[in-house]
Amino acid sequence: DTAVSQTPKYLVTQMGNDKSIKCEQNLGHDTMYWYKQDSKKFLKIMFSYNNKELIINETVPNRFSPKSPDKAHLNLHINSLELGDSAVYFCASSHFRLAGGRGGGNEQFFGPGTRLTVL
């Protein structure tokens, strides 16, 4: 009955390695997100997919590549991991709201987070 799930919960790896984090939602939402939360607790959007299409792509190094095989899944692959990639990564999902011809906002449901530690 978990709404938004992520695996793994913890990820410890060496610099230079490649790793993936998986996210799944069973809420029937059409939009999914990846956020990075650094050591100062700042939450920053990285990517967003709406119906499997990329709609938000912040200035994230191209070592980060999201993939959405379907509306319920959004995975994050990271190549050549660096020390500065250490953070908690949250997946989230929501309905994409259109009101008066514009996009808008709806509650975003967050996954439990993946704590990535790069040694």
Added chain:
Amino acid sequence: GENVEQHPSTLSVQEGDSAVIKCTYSDSASNYFPWYKQELGKRPQLIIDIRSNVGEKKDQRIAVTLNKTAKHFSLHITETQPEDSAVYFCASTGANSKLTFGKGITLSVRP
């Protein structure tokens, strides 16, 4: 792009007192303003939200007010309890559904 400022960065109140957290935003096109609570080691969870066509919204001990002219919105928690201790994030969303978060405020409720 949108810029959300949140202040103060820390707030300590006595149990039973009220707490007020203020945020400002820069994009006049923003139309959705949620507040998230994040307990230590947990995920952010929505506690209340407000849309741009409403000036105030209340849910039991929490309320949010929005001043579109001044581009600021505030979270009010009354009768604070120790379990209210957490990090609180304000955020705003514009036309592309991108949620921009403030830097968060750590609220401590002293028993």
